[in-house]
Amino acid sequence: MDTSRLLRTSGTLVAAAALLISAAVAGSAVPSASAAGSGRAREAAADAPAPPLEPLPVAVPAALRPYYAQKPAWRPCPGKNGAGFECATLRAPLDYDEPKAGDVRLAVSRKKATGHGKRLGSLMVNPGGPGGSAIGFLRGYAAAGYPAPVRARYDMVAMDPRGVAASEPIQCLSDEEMDDYAQVDQTPDDSSEVRELVAAYKKFATGCADRSGRLLRHVSTVEAARDMDIFRAALGDEKLHYVGASYGTFLGATYAGLYPSRVGRLVLDGALDPSLGQEQVNRDQNAGFQTAFASFSQDCARHDDCPLASGGRTEVAAARLRAFFDQLDRYPLPTGKQRELTESLATTGVISAMYDEASWPLLRKALSNAQHGDGALLLRLSDAYYERDEHGAYSNLMPANSAVNCLDLPPAFSGPAAVRRALPDFEKASPALGTSFAWSALTCAYWPTQATGTPHRITATGAAPILVVGTTRDPATPYPWARALASQLSSGRLLTYDGDGHTAYTRGSSCVDSAVNDYLLTATPPPASRKCT
Template sequence: MDFRSLFRRAVPGTALVVLIAAAGCDSAGSDDAGSGGQGGGADAARAGSVSRVLEPLPEQIPADLRPYYEQQLRWTDCTDAPGFECATLRVPLDYASPGDREDVELAVARKPAENPAESLGSLHVNPGGPGASAIEFLQNFAGVGYPEEVRARYDIVAADPRGVGRSEPVECLTDAEFEKHTQVDATPDDEREVEALTAAFERFAEGCEKRAGKLLGHVSTAEAARDMDVLRAVLGDKKLTYVGASYGTMLGATYAGLFPHRAGRLVLDGAMDPSLTSRQLNLDQNAGFTTAFDAFAEDCVQRADCPLGTDSAEDAGKQLRAFLDRLDAEPVPTGEQRRLGEPLATMGVLMAMYQEDFWPQLRGALTDAMERKDGSGLLALADMYYEREPDGSYGSMMYGFAAVNCIDQPAPFDSPADVEKLVPDFEAASPVFGRDFAWAALNCADWPVAATGEANRIEAAGTPPILVVGTTRDPATPYVWAESLAAQLEEGVLLTYEGDGHTAYARGNACIDDAIDTFLLAGTPPQDGKRCK
């Protein structure tokens, strides 16, 4: 749970999964998961997982779906991206009743293979979110930044999932309304603030229901995976070749579980664990951001100008928490009408945890805010997180993020009282960010459509090897999730990057890139358990 998709201008290629609290809960609720202590570790992942297995769909395509599978795409040059081609794919709104004239139109784009004489077919890509635009990811990163041999031999293809980007996006609030939403106190200290936060979640949900209509009940990961199979067939590929990052790994794993007979070379980078209950997912990610912050703090305290002191990473965390608490009481100026309070400052810090390249910017932004009462630097990081443009407009990613998460799993918590009971567990895992992650889990409590999914183990029996990639200090998709997913998959192969940041492919590590490129080009996976530094 990158790139403008999420951070287009700064770090192309990594999708947002932060504050995933709404994303996972098994159908029995979250009370069966372990509630104590810090998430992480293989034992904790097993303790929080469910036993049910995602069952595959029949191999034969049903007669009422054949018109979708047999449609012809009309490709034209993308007007906003020279060298790319665009088309529109038609899929049923509801796979339980296809052909009733209620269809969804998905935006599709591709970068044709640069050496078509040696083409290996289509390589589908998705950067995650959920809610990030795969087309923007293709045009700004994968289609120009993937290794040359991969771009030479594959048509690189992206479809914005239903409800996302250019594919009839879910919208919930006006720009002005969403701007106010980002400034609501997300760590309430009293009943009045609790009421304000729950009211904000209710307004958000009501806005989604009003503006999205029937689509809001049909934006699940399972439906997006079925859409991906339609596109695979329309493109003429017998097997799906795919690189998914972050939440894109959930989409890819779901595809493998539903269509193991049509899975080809699948790369799941920055893996999520589809089997975990919401409580363990949230605790794990809470701990993941703490691991990433500790790495930043260890680096910071060795520098004379560190705004969080030079004593220890633990003390740096205390300094940051104290600063955020001060902002809760007294926001600082930013040079514009908005002031920097605790909610926006926290998002700015979390944004910087996604990539080590952001650390210098974060040090400077914290120095300005803490010493000069200038919150503009942290505000800029928060705006990047929220896809805010200079004119005050916002992208739709946050709406897609909530819509997919809230339909994929039942709400982790039903009331503020449920959250309060678990705040100590979240704070034990992360004294700095724990309360933020705990309260973020409440956003699906009053969602207007019932969840249609549940947590499942994904075994995908009968597939070729599936390459699962994990980064040891990944904040948003903790490494333990990659270990767990690779173990669940019947043919899972684990590739590890020992380092910082979210996801690993095409980020400059030759060991990782060579292993993935060899798999994509020759079908040969690395040795299970291979580690790169």
């Protein structure tokens, strides 16, 4: 299981089947936008709070004007799922500090507004990840799943961020090697298993360097946000209107911090707190999934087919799930395929279902089937999380996820010894999942490129009102992160959804949907501290 800062909307998981979390060295400072792209990060005093992200000059530099002057050559998108959509390609500088060093080609797509009223502009969407395809999300979900009044007034648009999907995707391993990587034991029992895990992380990192070395140092969130401004200009929009979910909130907030005067209507749903380092984010997310598991176990106890038989007691359910994982560690289950269900794959399958409470019945059945010797359904949940199709082909979600996250923040842990010291706290916070979360945070320790970003606050001083949406029992982006981001943003407005699952917009709450729709259509955010149930 690789849970390293994988932040996606539940809608993305549904469409597929269905955080990265690096530790900041205490007291490191955020680089300027230029330094974040080039790697010239500055160190601050050990006791200094995270500083704000510095905005870029309003005027476009002369070296970048050719990129801003691009006009997309829209054409019908190919393939069955391209019907009704237009596609184009834009260029962006590989290195914003040295625009003459070469270009990155960015895939973009749109679906024109469907209504006859006054068009409000373009609404850019991003589903998170990092590594999730925004174009795939647009075609598979947003263009039909977003409320009709919104789609009637906006052209729905998306750009796959650099290194993701159709925009020069980061590549690391073959599909067969990814199968091995996905099932490596992330709860090592002895020094031999620790060495195997470290070797897997090193092989993954080396593969990324070998196959994608040109791009690997230039896929930071700051650079992706700067690409978004080129796309905004190419669309002919003075302001950026945007809905970002999960990691997409970090991308959108970063845009606001860099270009506050160009902020239109920004919805940040399932927010990240940019002031945190990787280890703290890992700890928070570990606790967040424990909260989600507690909700699942209590719901499970109300059903006769509950395989955890806990009587609603979360500690009993966690102990039973941990015992199930331990059994799989020794004796993997058959799945009806050549691949067996290992402990790591089963853990990933459980985590996958935690993103959306609508998946809880499926998880009950998957765990029940596994208790009876059939691991096929849990394997399917794991494959959905990794975006592995029925033919064994993986998307580039995981390579892009690690590439972005390992560039955005210094690693959570320096090596196995540091993980071992943190294990007791992780396991106490989440008895069933904590061990896996701790060891999975080791990924970036072996990354071939040094992090260019550090923890920072985003104030976006002077920006129009920005709507931040937080779900109280969100596993992947815990609710305190939404409160923190809303308080950092000078114009932040927090909308709270008291519920389960990852993100809130278009997930069944008429209160949330109405508030977000009104904001997108009228630019009027909900009242301060609005709460939906």
